[in-house]
Amino acid sequence: MLDPFESFGKILAILGGFLLLTGILIYFGKKIPFLGKLPGDFYFKISETRVFIPIATCIVISIVLTILLNLILRILK
Numbered sequence: 488m489l490d491p492f493e494s495f496g497k498i499l500a501i502l503g504g505f506l507l508l509t510g511i512l513i514y515f516g517k518k519i520p521f522l523g524k525l526p527g528d529f530y531f532k533i534s535e536t537r538v539f540i541p542i543a544t545c546i547v548i549s550i551v552l553t554i555l556l557n558l559i560l561r562i563l564k
Contacts, residue, residue, distance in 0.1 A: 497563050501560075504559065505556075508555070523541055525541075525544055527546070528541045528542060528543050
């Protein structure tokens with residue numbers, strides 16, 4: 488049985504890593520060449536209104552985050 492502080496520490500470590508990765512992605516997001524310009528990302532411009540729907544980018548980010556979180560949870564288990 489885990490000590491409550493030990494499990495809370497693991498949760499904080501995972502949350503901190505997630506926040507760090509999110510911050511890096513936001514900071515360097517424009518420098519990643521394919522992000523937001525994949526074939527499944529839709530961009531519409533009707534008169535002065537612009538609509539951007541990044542479907543493919545969201546799928547790629549979801550797959551990458553799923554793999555990373557599964558690896559992290561297996562290591563901490």
